[in-house]
Amino acid sequence: MTMLEPAEGRKAVVLLSGGLDSMVAAGLAREAGYRIHALTIDYNQRHRREIQAAASIAAVLGAERHVVLPLDLRQFGGSALTDDIAVPKGGVGDDIPVTYVPARNLVFLSLTLAWAEALGARDIFIGVNALDYSGYPDCRPEFISGFEHLADLATKAGSEGQGFAIRAPLQYLSKAEIALEANRLGLDAAMSWSCYDPQPDGRACGLCDSCRLRRAGFEQAGLPDRTDYAAG
Secondary structure (H helix, E strand, O other): OOOOOOOOOOOOEOOOOHHHHHHOOOOOOOOHEEEEEEEEOOOOOOOOHHHHHHHHHHHHOOOOEEEEOOHHHHHOOOOOOOOOOOOOOOOOOOOOOOOOOOOOHHHHHHHHHHHHHHHOOEEEEOOOOOOOOOOHHOOOHHHHHHHHHHHHOOHHHOOOOOOOOOOOOOOOOOHHHHHHHHHOOOHHHHHHOOOOOOOOOOOOOOOHHHHHHHHHHHHHHHOOOOOOOOOO
């Protein structure tokens, strides 16, 4: 069980992708008593079904505001999520996969930080997970702690001694433990979307890294996964 210190009435900005991890991170923020402001980046990714999921999650969690911010990373490419590169379906490997979007979490957290400072919020939530993920460097604990330090150096609030906390409550949880947290929080995991390569009929592909990790997590947790998979 992941419990946060009570924060009744404090504002927090949650980076809400619409995936399972960000949903649970937002749920934990709500449980602690934060007033949630949700930020979803529409970066013109191929799995845009996540954006719809984020809207549903924000509504269920009672976010005071949900901003969907357009940012066309297809202009840069360099990833199977933003370019004409096939999403790998052969299984989770040890190398950083082509689904890595260059510097994505650095860019996204910078935008989240900007909104947090404008709101007067000092807590930022992100659903990164280092143990049961696809090896992305911007999910590592070193990145989170480094960005927290950078946030204080880069902002007016930080220079005035009002530092920011980058909260990654799922950092050391397995996907099974995250699924169990969703269940404990009473969140319908079916609201979230994980697949990197949604099929034309709207189903999750069932074979990409994210689908494989999600399925395995629910299986290990002993919980039903109500995602409609096209294969596997």
